[in-house]
Amino acid sequence: MRSLKTMLFLIPAVLVSLPGPASAANRQAKERAAKKACLAGDPAKGVEILAELYVDTNDLTYIFNQGRCFEQNRKYEDAIGRFREYLVKGGSLTAEEKAVAQKRIEACESYLPKNEPAPTVVSPPPPVVSTPVVQAPPAQAPISPEVAAVAQQPQPLDDKAGSGLRIAGITVASVGAAALITGVVLNLKVNSMSSDLQKPDNFNRDTDSSRKDYKTLGWVSYGVGAACVAGGSLLYFLGRRSGRNPVPSVALLPNVAPDMAGAVLTGAF
Secondary structure (H helix, E strand, C coil), X not given: CHHHHHHHHHHHHHHXXXXXXXXXXXXXXXXXXXXXXXXXXXXXXXXXXXXXXXXXXXXXXXXXXHHHHHHHCCCHHHHHHHHHHHHHHCCCCCHHHHHHHHXXXXXXXXXXXXXXXXXXXXXXXXXXXXXXXXXXXXXXXXCCHHHHHHHCCCCCCCCCCCHHHHHHHHHHHHHHHHHHHHHHHHXXXXXHHHHHHCCCCCCCHHHHHHHHHHHHHHHHHHHXXXXXXXXXXXXXXXXXXXXXXCCCEEEEEEEEECCEEEEEEEEEC
C-alpha cells in the first residue's frame, strides 16, 4: 500500500518537469526580445538574453546570433569573437554552417580600420639666388676750369667707360632670365601634377603638397627673375650712358620678405 502511494506522488512530479507549450512559448518570447534589443541598438541586452537561451538549450545557434547582434551594431571585434566561439564549440557543424560563420568573420575583419604608417613628406630644397656684384665707380679728381669747359662739349662715346656697369647689367639680366626660365619650368610641372590629381581615384595628399611647394617656388622665381632683368637692363643703360656723362653711383640690393623676393636698385645720378 505504501509503494502505491509513492508512485502516485511521483507521477505528478514527472509530469511537471516535462517541457510543454508554456516553455516553448517562453523561449519564443525571449528570442523575440533578443531580436528586438539587437535591432533597437542595445546589443548588451540582446546578447544577455541569447546567453540565457544557450545555457537553457545548449543550442549553438544562439552563440551565432550573438555574433550577428554585435555585427549589426558595428561592434566587429566582439562579433568576431562570438563567431569563432561558435566554430570552436561546433564540432558537429556541417561544412556549409562553418563556411557561413567564416564568411561573417571575414566581413567583420574588412570593416576594421587598418593601421598604415604615414608617408614621409620630403620638401624640395629652397632655390639659391646669387647676388650680383656691382663694380664701384672710380673716384674722380677735381676738374680744372679748362677741363670743365672742354667737358661741356659733346664727347664721342668711349667704349671703355662704363664697361663695368654694362658687364654687371648683362650678368644680372642673365641671372634674371635663368630665374624666369626656372619659373616657367616649375609652372609646367604644377600644371602637369594638377592634371594628374584631377583624374578619378588619383588624388594623393603627398603629390598635392609637392604641387603647392612647386607653385610657391615658381612665383618666387618669377619675382626674382623680373627684378634681375629690370635691374640688369638699367645697369647696362647706365653703363652706356657713362661714356658721355659722369659715372653714377649705383648698387643693386636683394630684398627678401615673407612670400616675396626681389631686388632694389639704389644710386645717385
